[in-house]
Amino acid sequence: MGRWEPNTRDRLARAALELFGERGYEQTTVAEIARRAGLTERTYFRHYADKREVLFGGSQVLRDRFTGAVAEAPASAAPIDVVAAGLEAIAQVFPAREDSRRRQSVVGAHPELQERELIKLATLSAAVAEALRARGVPDPTAGLAAEAGVAVLKVGYERWIAPTEQRELADLLRESLTQLKAVTAGAEEPVAKSGS
Amino acid sequence: MGRWEPNTRDRLARAALELFGERGYEQTTVAEIARRAGLTERTYFRHYADKREVLFGGSQVLRDRFTGAVAEAPASAAPIDVVAAGLEAIAQVFPAREDSRRRQSVVGAHPELQERELIKLATLSAAVAEALRARGVPDPTAGLAAEAGVAVLKVGYERWIAPTEQRELADLLRESLTQLKAVTAGAEEPVAKSGS
Structure with missing residues (x-):
């Protein structure tokens, strides 16, 4: 070095x-x-x-990036597109996939670490909802859009760190959001997978 | 008595x-x-x-009702409609609104109780996803539909226990699901409120 x-x-x-x-x-x-x-x-x-917190040092950075992207999205953007911009922004600052996998194997094996992960995600959701309200998005839309964003993040992240996954986090988040849209629209099956 | x-x-x-x-x-x-x-x-x-757990005694009942309704939904139902049936089912077994408000004022004031609440919700989401997979719903659709259901539950429940709210939980869950659909469809504003 x-x-x-x-x-x-x-x-x-x-x-x-x-x-x-x-x-x-x-x-x-x-x-x-x-x-x-x-x-x-x-x-x-x-x-x-404490000892736990060293595994969650990036969560403040992710929160700031997400809420920053929400604040900077075009005024005309629909709430879900604002959330999509936030997801694009955090995909750029995630740790390397191998580090994330190693981290996940520690967190997944310890209930008290999983608890803290859930708290960080709930804090992220609350911060995104607040950033949407600051743009004038009313409740319950702000809360629902934030929850939708965190759901996409959870599912997309899990796929990204799966053992054989090759695609980039940004692609998987985009695809997961598309699939959430298909699910809530009542599609029986998710839309055909994009990309290869 | x-x-x-x-x-x-x-x-x-x-x-x-x-x-x-x-x-x-x-x-x-x-x-x-x-x-x-x-x-x-x-x-x-x-x-x-322990002392905490007495505040969460109903979560197993809710989980069983939700997953039971998922299992019993018509085979032809789309995943989001299966989740909607689960929400209808649990609305019938919630404690009285006043008890829920009192409970919430205790939980909201103590971080360790909020943590346990998050764990119970994550456990519920995982159980619903598993029940959807048992119906043949593939991943990530199962996980996304379950997360959508829990997001609707959180938002609808918060509205139900708000100080001046008069409407029933089932109505608020139904409305919140409709609003989530509008949000993910990219509507700028939620659909007009149903009911009075």
Whole structure:
């Protein structure tokens, strides 16, 4: 890496993923994560409140990107198209697929991590709804459009990290949104898959 | 009430809601809930794993009703109509609106209760998706239809327990589903409100 070093938060997150993979989540301490990253425990706690939180460091970034894209969408855009713009925006800042897969294998194995994932998603949904209201979208449309966006994110993300999946997250989010539209329109089967 | 007594689980849940309202959730112990219900602490723990769980005793009933309705829907029904049948079914077994409001004021004030609420909703979504798959609905349609149903439930339920709301839960769920359809279809504004 030469003289360049990723920032402190990223170094800690990467060290945590490595250690969780090598010796398990339960068996890893914050002190060990900090040591692996070449930092002190004190520094760790300046960036993350606890051991769990290091796995969720990106959620604030995703939330800001999503709500930022909602705020910047053309005034004439329908709420669902505003949400689609938010999904496009966050697809650009997701971690690499392999890192996401490793992270998911840790989160999926621990109920308290799954809980925190659900809280982050609920917080994202609430933030998107609020950003839609700030554009003048009334309730319950704002809440429903935000929930639809988070549903698409969940389903598209799960597909993206599936073992054999090759397509990009942005494509899978787009396709999942199209399929949600088909589902709510009452189509018996989803529309034919786009792309190859 | 004469000789009739509600069943043990319901008695405990009602006693808990009373006490949480009178002295606060934190200040109430399991022993006090049991005593108010005229039962022992030991009996309490035969029905609920901890103090939190008494607020979520109905979630298994809702899940069973929802998935039961999904299983029994006509074979020809589109997935979203199957989900609509599930929503109709659970609207019939919700607690009284006043009890739901009291419960919500406790849950809303405590992050650890909101967490458990999110877990119950995620569990419901997963169960509905599984019931749809058992009907032969493929993924990702099954997952998306289930997420759509839970989104409608969340939004419709919030409206139902709002302070001045008079309409029935079933009507609000039906209207919220119609509005979700309008949102995903790209309508700028939700369809005109039905009913008065």
